[in-house]
Amino acid sequence: MEGGQAMTPEEQDLVMGLVFVPGEGRTHTLDEVLAHFGESDGGVLALRLLRDAMERRDAGEVEMAVIVHAAAGASxxxxxxxxxxxxxxxxxxxxxxxxxxxxxxxxxRTVPALAEAARWVPEYLDWDENRALAVKALWALGAIPGAEAREALEGFRDDENEIIRESALKQLARRGEF
Incomplete structure (x- = not known):
């Protein structure tokens, strides 16, 4: 795979082999994947794959990059x-x-992006009345120390959506700031 080119189905299978499957384990090692892609560092490879996927707007390859990242235990x-x-x-x-x-x-540094994710409903999630993306974003905000995250959560205390409002209040309580 040259920089910017899509992964072949064989390369995707190789990366998917890093995923632990109960009862089967993994079918490939990180060393095999690194050798195939000509890299010695899993974090470097994961970042390269992520940037290539983003450049091509390829959601499937974003997932491949995340798998390599997790397998490498990268920062x-x-x-x-x-x-x-x-x-x-x-x-x-x-x-x-x-x-x-x-x-x-x-x-x-992630606070503005997480607050935005808590407010935004992507078209493909329009059906989700449980607002799972927003709840996950609020939980993430709840784990971030500091005033900026607290203020972002406080901004959802009076949200018109009960699920969002309750999630924000739970996170403030978890932080001991409610």
């Missing part, structure tokens, strides 16, 4: 800016995964 910090960008992109359907990864960072 989330390297993914911070691309993930913030992905949280706002309307060309994919992995917003809940992106919000979950942003939440794991616990970085104050």
């Amino acid at each position: 989330e910090q390297e993914f911070l800016e691309p993930l913030i960008e992905l949280s706002r992109a309307d060309w994919h359907t992995r917003h809940e995964d992106v919000v979950r990864l942003l939440g794991k960072l616990r970085s104050p």
Whole structure:
């Protein structure tokens, strides 16, 4: 796979082999994947795959990059800016995964993106009355230390949607700030 080119089905199968399947385990090792792509560092490969997927607006390959990232145990910090960008992109359907990864960072730099994700309902989630994306974003905000995250949560205390309002209040209570 050259930079910018789509992954072949064989390469996607190779990466999917990193996923642990109960009763089967993994069918490939990180070393096999790294060797195939000519990389020695899983975090570097994951970031390269993520940037290539974003350039091509390929949601399936965003998932491949996330799988390599998880298998490599790479630092989330390297993914911070691309993930913030992905949280706002309307060309994919992995917003809940992106919000979950942003939440794991616990970085104050993610607060604006998470607050935006809590308010935004992508077209493909229009049916979701439970507002799962918003709830995940609010949980992520609840885990971020500092005044900026608290203020973002407080901004949802009077939200017209009961699920969002209750989730924000739960997070403020969890933080001991309610």
